[in-house]
Amino acid sequence: MIQTGILNPGVLDLIARVRHTNTLVISDWAFPYWPEIETVDISLTHNIPKVLDVLELLKTNYKIGKIWQAEEFLATNSAESIKAFDDAFAGIPDVNVTRLGHKEFKEMVPSAIGLIRTGDATPYGNIILESV
Numbered sequence: 001m002i003q004t005g006i007l008n009p010g011v012l013d014l015i016a017r018v019r020h021t022n023t024l025v026i027s028d029w030a031f032p033y034w035p036e037i038e039t040v041d042i043s044l045t046h047n048i049p050k051v052l053d054v055l056e057l058l059k060t061n062y063k064i065g066k067i068w069q070a071e072e073f074l075a076t077n078s079a080e081s082i083k084a085f086d087d088a089f090a091g092i093p094d095v096n097v098t099r100l101g102h103k104e105f106k107e108m109v110p111s112a113i114g115l116i117r118t119g120d121a122t123p124y125g126n127i128i129l130e131s132v
Contacts, residue, residue: 023051
């Protein structure tokens with residue numbers, strides 16, 4: 001029985017299928033449903049868990065090379081929230097972070113291997129991770 005790290009079997013199954021250059025979306029509670037890709041919903045309640053909680057757990061087993069986030073994130077969030085995301089991204093060796101328009105961000109979603117939906121309420125706090 002797994003006792004540490006990610007315990008959710010749906011999340012474990014999803015990330016076990018990620019290969020080189022595959023992408024994975026970690027979204028907030030209000031992100032649209034995408035019938036083209038598998039969604040593992042781990043939302044419990046408002047802000048539990050958060051996108052950064054999932055990212056922190058993924059960092060131990062998922063080699064991240066690129067992260068995409070909507071540029072609207074910068075205009076709609078507090079300096080504290082922006083710093084929390086930037087600090088989390090900075091803790092990933094050699095990661096390339098790109099912020100692009102929300103429309104372009106959403107156009108990338110259907111090509112992802114899957115989506116993990118959280119309870120996060122951070123505006124535009126969704127991220128797309130690309131494996132190395």
